[in-house]
Amino acid sequence: GNSVTQMEGPVTLSEEAFLTINCTYTATGYPSLFWYVQYPGEGLQLLLKATKADDKGSNKGFEATYRKETTSFHLEKGSVQVSDSAVYFCALRGNTPLVFGKGTRLSVIA
Amino acid sequence: GAVVSQHPSWVICKSGTSVKIECRSLDFQATTMFWYRQFPKQSLMLMATSNEGSKATYEQGVEKDKFLINHASLTLSTLTVTSAHPEDSSFYICSAVGNTKDTQYFGPGTRLTVL
Secondary structure, three states: OOEEEEOOOOEEEEOOOOEEEOEEEEOOOOOEEEEEEEOOOOOEEEEEEEOOOOOEEEEOOEEEEOEOOOOEOOEEEOOOOHHHOEEEEEEEEOOOOOEEOOOEEEEEEO | OOOEEEEOOEEEEOOOOOEEEEEEEOOOOOOEEEEEEEOOOOOEEEEEEEEOOOOOEEOOOOOOOOEEEEEEEOOEEEEEEOOOOHHHOEEEEEEEEOOOOOOOEEOOOEEEEEO
């Protein structure tokens, strides 16, 4: 079945550091890929998505590229801020509802 | 973007009682709603999918008689945890999609604690 594996956290970075959160997936067919973010005390929010190979999703300085050859969708940001502290979930959707990774907690310190 | 609300945001109940959690789509019609459960430091696990006006489809291992789901209108779905026990304590999250089905919108979640 479909599954998502993402790097375990927590990840702690200083402000303005470079961020990478790895995500790989297993799926049949051609799923859509997503990154969701969950800020403290809030629900999940869609951060970015990509629907086909080589697509790049981007939002709020975050980027992720759909790599079919490596079945990956790594999340990157060039310069993180304290306000980026949250839990990040990689997810995919094939012909089923969203399947999530376990989430990666990011803490950014000033 | 679209807004999904949940009520209550947290609830504490005694073992053996039933708890109802509401999920509402505030500015769109949700043709399909999903209920997830999230354990601490774990991913969201899909419990069931419900389409308005029809019975919910439960994932394997989820007891349909324990977790009653009703999707009576295009803006409201309810999850009732019947005869709750401490092992049912968890964070329950609903999600909804509209007619285009391209994006799932999530509620803020309900934390259930069963004493």
